[in-house]
Amino acid sequence: MNILEAPSDKLLAGIRTLLAVKGIATADEVAERIRITDSASPARGAAMVARAWTEPAFRDLMLRDGTAAAESMGVPMRGLPPLGVLENTAETHHLVVCTLCSCYPRAVLGYPPFWFKSAAYRARAVRDPRGLLVDFGTTIPAEMKLEVVDSTADYRWMVLPVRPAGTEGWSAEQLAGLIREGDMIGVTIPKGP
Amino acid sequence: MLSPGTKVHVKLDWPETRGPCHIRTPHYLRGHHGVVVRHLGDYPNPEDLAFGRPAPVLPLYHVRFPLTGLWPDAKGDDTILVELYGSWLEAA
Numbered sequence: 001m002n003i004l005e006a007p008s009d010k011l012l013a014g015i016r017t018l019l020a021v022k023g024i025a026t027a028d029e030v031a032e033r034i035r036i037t038d039s040a041s042p043a044r045g046a047a048m049v050a051r052a053w054t055e056p057a058f059r060d061l062m063l064r065d066g067t068a069a070a071e072s073m074g075v076p077m078r079g080l081p082p083l084g085v086l087e088n089t090a091e092t093h094h095l096v097v098c099t100l101c102s103c104y105p106r107a108v109l110g111y112p113p114f115w116f117k118s119a120a121y122r123a124r125a126v127r128d129p130r131g132l133l134v135d136f137g138t139t140i141p142a143e144m145k146l147e148v149v150d151s152t153a154d155y156r157w158m159v160l161p162v163r164p165a166g167t168e169g170w171s172a173e174q175l176a177g178l179i180r181e182g183d184m185i186g187v188t189i190p191k192g193p
Numbered sequence: 194m195l196s197p198g199t200k201v202h203v204k205l206d207w208p209e210t211r212g213p214c215h216i217r218t219p220h221y222l223r224g225h226h227g228v229v230v231r232h233l234g235d236y237p238n239p240e241d242l243a244f245g246r247p248a249p250v251l252p253l254y255h256v257r258f259p260l261t262g263l264w265p266d267a268k269g270d271d272t273i274l275v276e277l278y279g280s281w282l283e284a285a
Contacts, residue, residue: 082233082234084233099219099221100217100219126219126221126263126273127264129260129271130271142269145270145271145272146271146272147257147271147272147273147274148260148271148272148273148274149273149274149275150219150273150274150275150276151276152217152218152219152275152276152277153217153236153239153253153276153278154233154234154236154239154253154276155233155276
């Protein structure tokens with residue numbers, strides 16, 4: 001039988017059995033990894049962003065070593081690719097894409113939105129990024145530089161957005177409520193009150 | 194080791210025309226010029242890992258390309274920042 005036509009549930013069971021028999025990963029280890037992956041959501045990334053907005057020392061750590069910053073907030077990062085953080089400023093906006101596949105910082109953002117893996121998003125992000133952003137309702141001023149970050153290899157990238165005006169004095173918890181998944185991919189910008 | 198600011202040329206190579214392979218260098222960058230921004234660390238070559246072969250450890254760089262250098266209809270100063278292995282880069 002052609003492996004591409006084999007029933008996927010039987011293939012999966014076969015691979016899990018082989019992993020266990022060969023001593024690569026036990027059934028418990030696989031279950032634990034699935035639990036960790038399922039428990040991740042954009043709320044984790046939002047909590048990191050809000051803390052970076054309110055604690056300069058954490059912002060510095062996050063930009064220098066995203067993995068260490070995530071771990072310091074209790075996010076399991078062992079065995080995962082390094083996390084890189086791209087800081088948006090008044091001068092530069094970042095947009096993250098993976099043109100080759102669907103690399104995504106799942107530990108801090110959870111499963112990617114469906115469009116992140118689409119051929120249309122992946123192609124247009126590098127070819128017509130400003131036009132793509134307009135379709136997301138995001139207009140980058142002409143004088144602001146746009147940097148598209150194509151995640152091709154060993155890193156996973158998230159965006160540290162600009163803190164919106166009108167949030168002075170807000171707690172990290174209040175700020176985290178403003179931050180959406182797309183803000184940390186760079187397709188949208190957090191909106192103030 | 195390539196230092197930040199080094200101008201580089203991405204090899205104009207198409208291993209996929211020679212047989213099965215796994216490549217982390219997007220096709221739209223091959224043959225183009227960019228500038229090294231930073232060294233991101235050293236990692237086993239995924240082109241070998243994908244086939245279970247012994248994988249040499251290669252330097253990984255963040256390389257910046259102007260959009261106008263990649264697409265005929267691009268305008269302005271927008272850029273693309275990409276992770277590329279040293280094996281794909283030649284000093285330009």
